[in-house]
Amino acid sequence: MNNNKFDALKTSDSDDSDNENKDMKEEREPVTPGPGEHALQFAYTFWFTPRFPGRQASSLNFEQNIKYVGTVASVEQFWAYYSHMGRPGDLTGHSDLHLFKDGVKPMWEDPANKEGGKWIVRLRKGLASRAWENLILAMLGEQFMVGEEICGAVVSVRFQEDIISVWNKTASDQATTSRIRDTLKRVLNLPPNTIMEYKMHLDSLKDNSSFRNTDVFVR
Amino acid sequence: MSGKTKVRDIPSRRVLLTDPSQLPIDYSSTPGGTLFSTTPGGTRIIYERHELLQLRNSPLTRTPPKNLPKIAGVTSPSTTKGSPQPDSVNGQATIPEEKKCDEDPQFEMDI
Numbered sequence: 001m002n003n004n005k006f007d008a009l010k011t012s013d014s015d016d017s018d019n020e021n022k023d024m025k026e027e028r029e030p031v032t033p034g035p036g037e038h039a040l041q042f043a044y045t046f047w048f049t050p051r052f053p054g055r056q057a058s059s060l061n062f063e064q065n066i067k068y069v070g071t072v073a074s075v076e077q078f079w080a081y082y083s084h085m086g087r088p089g090d091l092t093g094h095s096d097l098h099l100f101k102d103g104v105k106p107m108w109e110d111p112a113n114k115e116g117g118k119w120i121v122r123l124r125k126g127l128a129s130r131a132w133e134n135l136i137l138a139m140l141g142e143q144f145m146v147g148e149e150i151c152g153a154v155v156s157v158r159f160q161e162d163i164i165s166v167w168n169k170t171a172s173d174q175a176t177t178s179r180i181r182d183t184l185k186r187v188l189n190l191p192p193n194t195i196m197e198y199k200m201h202l203d204s205l206k207d208n209s210s211f212r213n214t215d216v217f218v219r
Numbered sequence: 220m221s222g223k224t225k226v227r228d229i230p231s232r233r234v235l236l237t238d239p240s241q242l243p244i245d246y247s248s249t250p251g252g253t254l255f256s257t258t259p260g261g262t263r264i265i266y267e268r269h270e271l272l273q274l275r276n277s278p279l280t281r282t283p284p285k286n287l288p289k290i291a292g293v294t295s296p297s298t299t300k301g302s303p304q305p306d307s308v309n310g311q312a313t314i315p316e317e318k319k320c321d322e323d324p325q326f327e328m329d330i
Contacts, residue, residue: 034279039264040264041264041265048292048293048294050290050291050292067288067293069290069293070286070287070288075266075274076274076277076279076280077279079274079275079277079279080279080283081287083280083281084284084294085294086293091293092292095292134268137272140271141265141266141267141268141270141271142264143265143267143268
């Protein structure tokens, strides 16, 4: 498997600021598929961010809060983690569950993300667990067919809604973003009039908000 | 548009082989042409949803991963004593925020 690009990103991360928490900084052994296991095209890492309502939002807090869960390189390893983790529908309070390519941090500032953006789908309560599973299975199975453009996926559990996002590397690449949108609609089985929103990470950095001031698409 | 539609065969080409030596050396290519046995630009490991689901109950997935960290709310119950709980840490701040949400469904996220 060709993960060299991501290894390269890892090295360039090491000169980041000292503000990162242990989880973000820690050097980890590369994860490989076990004997007889079904290899994935890319290794992926689960991250979890519990949120504390009322606390000041900042990139620093985000880095301090984020928790490393584990990295998977095979289908079997994925299920071993997934089966022993809470489903988005069971998570309490405000929290984010991330599944990102190994070597890409789930942050706007990561070198793999800084030119990128994300598709956002807002779901009413009760739908997130199934939607999240369908989304990450499609991502792990390389169903998006956009080369190396996918960076990761996030499910954000909020008070009144749950939000699912897919991050890609190049926000300006329209062929890629529309293919991701169409695949997302297909795998989540979204009704035709579903509102989908896209937001560039550059804009998120400017307004320090993940889900406000998005570009809205209805089809 | 009117007029009869003329039946036309799908264009194809037959290559007659009279001797095994005419078979291509590379059996993954087709006589008289090449078929891609891989995706142009490289191979990818692709799984359909049902293929992944079939592997869900493999014995390897039954036991928790060795290094699975205990994280309240996601890998262990959020009621674990001593663990920070998103709801209880700042319980008082939760109420005004909920009110705010009623007014504005697109409430601010704090990434």
